[in-house]
Amino acid sequence: MINIRITGSGSYIPNNKIANTFFREHSFLDESGSPFGQSASVIKKFKAITGIEERRYADRDQVASDLAFLAGARAIEDAGIDPETLNYIIVAHNYGDVQYGKIQSDTVPSLATRVKKKLAIRNPKCVAYDLLFGCPGWNEGILQANAFIKSGMATRCLVIGAETLSRVVDPYDRDSMIYADGAGAVIVEATTENRGLLSFESATYALDEADYLNFGSSYHQKQDPATRYIKMKGRKIYEFALNKVPLAMQSCLEKANIDISAIKKILIHQANEKMDEAILMRFYALYGKTPPADVMPMTIHTLGNSSVATIPTLYDLMVHGKIDNQSLSEGDIILFASVGAGMNINAFTYRI
Numbered sequence: 001m002i003n004i005r006i007t008g009s010g011s012y013i014p015n016n017k018i019a020n021t022f023f024r025e026h027s028f029l030d031e032s033g034s035p036f037g038q039s040a041s042v043i044k045k046f047k048a049i050t051g052i053e054e055r056r057y058a059d060r061d062q063v064a065s066d067l068a069f070l071a072g073a074r075a076i077e078d079a080g081i082d083p084e085t086l087n088y089i090i091v092a093h094n095y096g097d098v099q100y101g102k103i104q105s106d107t108v109p110s111l112a113t114r115v116k117k118k119l120a121i122r123n124p125k126c127v128a129y130d131l132l133f134g135c136p137g138w139n140e141g142i143l144q145a146n147a148f149i150k151s152g153m154a155t156r157c158l159v160i161g162a163e164t165l166s167r168v169v170d171p172y173d174r175d176s177m178i179y180a181d182g183a184g185a186v187i188v189e190a191t192t193e194n195r196g197l198l199s200f201e202s203a204t205y206a207l208d209e210a211d212y213l214n215f216g217s218s219y220h221q222k223q224d225p226a227t228r229y230i231k232m233k234g235r236k237i238y239e240f241a242l243n244k245v246p247l248a249m250q251s252c253l254e255k256a257n258i259d260i261s262a263i264k265k266i267l268i269h270q271a272n273e274k275m276d277e278a279i280l281m282r283f284y285a286l287y288g289k290t291p292p293a294d295v296m297p298m299t300i301h302t303l304g305n306s307s308v309a310t311i312p313t314l315y316d317l318m319v320h321g322k323i324d325n326q327s328l329s330e331g332d333i334i335l336f337a338s339v340g341a342g343m344n345i346n347a348f349t350y351r352i
Contacts, residue, residue: 142188166181240343
């Protein structure tokens, strides 16, 4: 039976470290335009909730497709393949290429097309397209690659998650401290081995939840209302994630007939440390258990939330031994899970 497996991975983490102290001179406002208070106290509370101490921003001359290319090239090199043999290049993002200091998003041609050009791939049968699915976009790209390969439409795909969220944040919104830039990528190939993707779950909740993450005006009332920034309803997202994500994770285990004790690692979208910890606790509580101490590696403390890039970057760092006290071995079972704009949720189980 044909299945898929990851044969190479790569990531690009920008060099610019932005510590929390960067925001000390910011004037944070609430939705009504009223001050939150001293920035120092806002930053202290922010770190306690999110766990974020610093994040990475892209260089001023870089855009999301540049980061995607760099991560993709590293994944190709890691897999040791000829890029001309790729059947699909799938690039998950949310805001396209936004130049530093500009407000307009550029998505024509697609970011995937730009990546293909940067990789100098001549093969016209290597199809390149973008995927918009909020923060779970890279996960969804894996599920689409799985469908292509199992249907016989492909044997090899490049799946990338890339974003420059620093270009779309409102400096007067305290949530701006959450967001970061980066890219992660993997090569996915057909396999007949007893490994790879075991099960998956994907869903969109849009009746009441569609605007939990959206594009809105600055909280500073004197700013141009036509200029839009990423906005989120944090409390609603938190409650939604805690109610829905553990159930999607549970569904994956049931579909694959896997006991929770068999899970070696859980790679969750790096959105908010407290939220991820609460999701983990609630997931294990479904089985009357408590999570092992090292089951959920985290990168959010130093890399922030780079949306679609968080999970593939986390995976790449783990498989290459770049996260302290975290490792993966052949045969290990990983559970991937994410939640984001849509509101979208997905998860999949995977055997190394």
